[in-house]
Amino acid sequence: MKIILYIIRKEFKQIFRNKGMLPIIFILPVLQLVILSNAATYEIKNITFGYVDADNSSTSRGLIERFEASTYFNVSEKFSSEKEASTAMQEGSVDVYVNIPTHFERDLQKNKRNEIGVFIDAIDGSAAGVINVYATQIIQNYNKHIATDLIQVSDSVQQPSSIDSIPLFWYNETLNYKTFMVPGILVLLVTMITLFLSGMNIVREKEIGTLEQINVTPIKKHQFIIGKLFPFWVLGMGLLTIGLILAKVIFNVPILGNLLLLYGYTSVYILVILGMGLFISNFTDTQQQAMFIAWFFIVIFILMSGLFTPIESMPKWAQLLTEFNPIKYFVEIIRMVMLKGSGFADIFPLAIKTLAYAIVMNGLAVWSYKKTT
C-alpha cells in the first residue's frame, strides 16, 4: 500500500512540474468548453433569402414582406432573373430564393391556386429541411391572410376543420442547444484528457527506459498500475468538477439530478478510459503509436456516441456497435441526470454495463501488462 503512495507522489510531481503540459490539461479544455459550446447549434438562423419577382403585384410584394418580417430570414436582394439568382446560390451568397412568375396575382385569382418555386441550397440536407418548413409556414400563413383579406367569404362555404398541434418541450422549453451540448462536450474533454495522458504516460516511461527499471524491482503489477493511473483518475474528476461549475455559472445548464450519483458514475467511467489507455500502452512502443491508436478510437467513439448526432437515427447495426462505446453511456447518463433529474434506478441499466466494461477492460489491461517478456 505504501508503495502505491510512493508512485502516486512521483506521478503528481511529474505532472505538475511539466510546465508545457499544464495549460494544455487545464486551460485548453476550459477554453474549449466555454467557447465551443457556443458554436454547437443546429438552429437555423440568418438564412439569406433572395427573390425574383416578375409580377410585382400587391400579392407578391405582400408575400415578400412576410419574409422580410420573419426573424429567420435575412432578405438580401431582389434578383432580376432566375439565372442571376442561381449564380448567387453557386457563389454561396444566398441560401434560398423564391421565384414569382409573371401574372402571378392574376393567375392566382383566376384559378384560386398558383405555384411558386422555392429553391433551397440543400448541401446541408437537414438545414434545407428546416428552411423548407419555415418557408412553407410563412407561405401558408400568408394563404390564410389573403383568403380573409381579398376574398368575400360567403356563408354557404363550409368551414374547414383544423387539428391544432400544441408542442410542449419538456426539460428544455426554450430549445436551448447549449443545454444539450455543454454536458456532452464536457464528457468529451474529460475522456480525451484522461485517455491520452494515461496512454502516453506509460509508453513514455518505456521510451526513456525507466519502465525497465521499474520492472526489475519487486513491485507488484497491481501496485504499479494503480499508482500510475490514480493521478489521472483524480485529474478526470477534477476536470469534471471544473466543467460542472462552468456549465452552471456560464451556461446556466440545469442540474436537476443528484450530483453524487453523477460523480459516482463518473468515477467508474474514468476507470474504463484509464483501462483503455493502459491497454493501448501495453501494445505500443512509441508515444506516437499510442497517440495514434488512441486517436483512432476516440474519433470513432465520439462520432458514434450520440454527442453530435442521435443514436436513434443510426441503422440497427450501428446502434448495436454503440453498445461497445463507453462514451455513449456517459453522454447519455450525464444528460439524463443533469437535464431530466433521472435517478439511480433510471440509469441503472446503463451504469451496470459501464461497470462491466470497466472490469473487463481493466482486467485485460492488467493481464496484458508483463513485467517479464
Next chain:
Amino acid sequence: MKTQNVIEVENLSKLFGDFTAVNQISFHVKAGEIFGFLGANGAGKTTAMKMLIGISSPSSGKATVAGFDVYKQTESIKKNIGYMSQKFALYDDLTVKENITFFGGIYGLSKKQIDQKRCELVEELGLQEVTNSLVTSLPLGWKQKLAFSVSLLHEPKIVFLDEPTGGVDPITRRQFWELIYKAAHNGTTIFVTTHYMDEAEYCDRVSIMVNGKIEALDTPKKLKEQYKTDTMNDVFLKLARG
C-alpha cells in the same frame, strides 16, 4: 571457507524468431566477485543479462540467481538484486532527493531507512549542493554514480550493471570503479557488462561473448597468458577475429 555461487547458468539460450541472440551459454558467479561480462556491441550481453534479472524469459536452458529460478521465481530474484540500466534510468524531472526517496520506497525501505541511506549517499558522493536539483541538470558522471548508488539502496546481494560507464572521461570512469570496489568489499556481488576492454582488468573474472556464445571465461591474468597478450583488449581482438 567455500564461497557459494550466487549465479548459476547452464546452456541458457534466447531466440527471437530464427535469430539466436544467446546461444547456450554456461557460467557461474561466486559471491562477492566482480564478474565482467564482456563482448562487442550486439554480442548478446544485454539480452543475457535481461534473462538473469527476470525481465526476459529464456527460450531454453537453466539458470538461478541468488538461488531463485529465472523462469518461475523472477519476483524473488528482483527482491535480491539491484540494476542499473544502460540508459541510467533515473527520472530526469525529479530531484536527486526525490529519486532516492522513490526508489527506496519502491523497494520497501522504511522512511527512517530511506532518510538514513539518503544522507549517507549524498555525503559519499558529494551531492550536497544538488540534492534539490533536477537530475536532468547533473553532469553525466554524477548521474551515473547516483544511479549506481540508488541501485544499492536496498542492500541487494547482487548488482547488475549494464554498460555503466558509457560516455564519460577516464577519470570519472576510474572514480566509478572505486565505488564498485567499495561495494564488492562490502560483500555485494557485481555483475557488469561493458565493451571497454580495459575495464576488464578491474574484474575478478571475465567472460567474453562473441555472437551469442561465450568464447572465453577466466581471470584476466590467465586469459592474457592463454592468448599471449599484454592487454585484455588484445585478447578480445584475437577472439573476435578468430
Next chain:
Amino acid sequence: MKRFVGFVRKEFYHIFRDRRSLFILFGMPIAQILLFGFAITNEINNVDIAILDQANDVTSKEIINKIASSKHFSIVDIIQQESSIESIFKKGKVKAVLQFENNFGRHLIKEKQATVQILTDATDPNMANTISNYITSILKNYQHELNNAVSIDYQIVPQSRMVYNAELKSVYMFVPGVMTVILMLVSAMMTSISITREKEQGTMEILLVSPLKPFQVIIGKVFPYIFLSVINAVVIVLLSIFIFNVPVKGSLFLLGFESILFIITSLALGILISTISATQQTAMMISLMGLMLPTILLSGFIFPISSMPLPLQVISNIIPAKWFIIIVKGIMLKGVDIVFLLKETLILFAMTLLFMGISVKKYKIRLE
C-alpha cells in the same frame, strides 16, 4: 541534391516501417467515411414514441395508425395516465408522447377544432423540434384530407426544389467535412510530431549541422506527408464517389490542386506547432486538444457557421478548414470553377505564407 533525396528517402523509411501508425493513417479516413456515410445522420428514423389516447375514438385511432405507418416513428408504449409521462421520459424510453384530448373526435366534428399535444423530451432540442415538425405535418395532411370536400380559399402552393442535393442526403454535407478534418489533423499532427521527435532525440542538431540547409530539412521532413495525405484524399474521394454516389460536378484537377494547397497549409501549421513544442507529447496534445475540436466545431463541418454567435463567426475565419470546406463543397457539389473560389484560395495561400513566416522567424530566434 543527392543528399536531399537520401534524406527524403530516410523519412519515407521511418514512416513505412511503423506499421501500426501507418494502419491508423490510412484506416482512419476510411473508417470515418464509412461511418459518416452509413451511420451518422440527423434524420430521424424509428424514433420511439408513446401514445396517451384519452379519446379512444375512431378519429384518434386513424391518426395513430398514420403515425405508426410512418417510417420516422415507432410506437413502443401506450400509456393511460398523464402521471406516467414523467417516468418514461426519465428512463429515456421514448422521445415523445402524443396526447389526444378527451372526446377528440367529437370536438373535431362539432366545433371544427381539436387539439393534440406533442410532448417531447427536449433535452435534444433538435430532435424534439424535428419530431414536432414531422408529427405536425402528418396531422396537417390528415386535416387536409378531411377538408378535401370543402372548397378551399386561395392557395399559393410552394414548389420546393432542393438544389445540389435533391434527396437531402446527409453524406453530401459530411464528405467535404471529413476530408478536410482528416487532411488537416493528419498533416498538422504528423509534421509536428516528426519534427519534435528529432528535437527530443537530439538528432535535429545533427541535421542542422549537416550540409543540408534548414529549409531542405523541413521540406524533406514534410514531403512524405504530402504524399501520404494526397493518397488519403484520393481514397476519401473515391470511396465517396463509388460507395455513396457523391458527385464531383466540378473539375477533378481543380479539386486536386486545392487539396494539395490545403495539405500544405496544414503542414505549415504543423511546422508552426513544432516550433512552440519542446517535446512530442506537447506537440501531440496541442494538435489534438488545440486543433481537433475547433476544426470540427468551427469550420462549418457539422454546425452551420451562420447560426453561431457573431464572435464565433469571426473566429471561424482564422480556421483554414472553414475555407477549404467551402472550396470542396463548391467543386464537388455545386460544380463551380476557380473564378468563384478565388477568395477562398487566396486566403489559404496567405495563411500558408503566414504560418511559414512565423515558423522561420521563431526558428531563427532559437538558433541565435
